[in-house]
Amino acid sequence: MIREWVEGIFYPFRCPICQKIIVGQKQTICNSCEKKIKKITEPRCKKCGRPIRILEQENCFDCERTHHFYEEGIGIYLYEGDMRRAVHRMKFQNKRVYAKVFGEIMAKEIQDKITKWEIEAIVPVPMHKKKQRKRGYNQAELLAQTIADRWNIEIKKDWVVRVKETAPQKDLEKKARENNMKKAFTIIKNDVELKKILIVDDIYTTGSTVDAVAHILKKHGAQKVYFVSLCIGRGEETGQVDRKNESLIKRESKMCPDKWKKEKK
Numbered sequence: 001m002i003r004e005w006v007e008g009i010f011y012p013f014r015c016p017i018c019q020k021i022i023v024g025q026k027q028t029i030c031n032s033c034e035k036k037i038k039k040i041t042e043p044r045c046k047k048c049g050r051p052i053r054i055l056e057q058e059n060c061f062d063c064e065r066t067h068h069f070y071e072e073g074i075g076i077y078l079y080e081g082d083m084r085r086a087v088h089r090m091k092f093q094n095k096r097v098y099a100k101v102f103g104e105i106m107a108k109e110i111q112d113k114i115t116k117w118e119i120e121a122i123v124p125v126p127m128h129k130k131k132q133r134k135r136g137y138n139q140a141e142l143l144a145q146t147i148a149d150r151w152n153i154e155i156k157k158d159w160v161v162r163v164k165e166t167a168p169q170k171d172l173e174k175k176a177r178e179n180n181m182k183k184a185f186t187i188i189k190n191d192v193e194l195k196k197i198l199i200v201d202d203i204y205t206t207g208s209t210v211d212a213v214a215h216i217l218k219k220h221g222a223q224k225v226y227f228v229s230l231c232i233g234r235g236e237e238t239g240q241v242d243r244k245n246e247s248l249i250k251r252e253s254k255m256c257p258d259k260w261k262k263e264k265k
């Protein structure tokens, strides 16, 4: 208690979304951001859990056309706007402390699923050794650890290993992503004796990464594989919107606010 108080003075906790210091509130998303950042709700795709649109039925367009190796899964937030920027800071600006906050939220959101799916082990999507050494951490592993601690489930960090350094997925088209993922992983454990497994990742876009991990787990004895991801993309049909957002983010970060105002006039 005292330690937390002292740490709070020297390292005040900042909301992962707006980055403002939070006083007298536990380490989580601040109240005003909580209202702004909406969690995904029903109707969702029965397979991947992303929000479905008017013309979509049980499954999203993506899942309608793709065979997934996992049974089903869920994403907590849409990968856009402030959430997207927060995830980027978690990954690329050493904000590993966010993983604790986000991991707790994920754990809470999937409480019912953990029971329903009878999860016996948690497997984070692994990062290539070289990349992890450079970054110092694997954010998927940190998220997975928090969920595992929360529900007292075994975490298997070294069952699946990333053996191939893959090109950044976001720059690739769907088909190329799948090829990119082929043979990217290997399994250390030859016979997976735990049968129901939850894969944890930070972002789900087309699902090719989760699928590759699910595939290898199943090939080696896992019966059922599920996933939870902190964020999930809107799906193929809105790919253009995503790209537009991305260029907006880039532009914002390059421009200083004054210049931005001037240009707007």
Ligand SMILES: [Zn+2]
Binding pocket: 015, 016, 017, 018, 019, 020, 029, 030, 031, 032, 033, 034
């Ligand atoms: Zn905030």
Ligand SMILES: [Zn+2]
Binding pocket: 045, 046, 047, 048, 049, 050, 059, 060, 061, 062, 063, 064
């Ligand atoms: Zn889907």
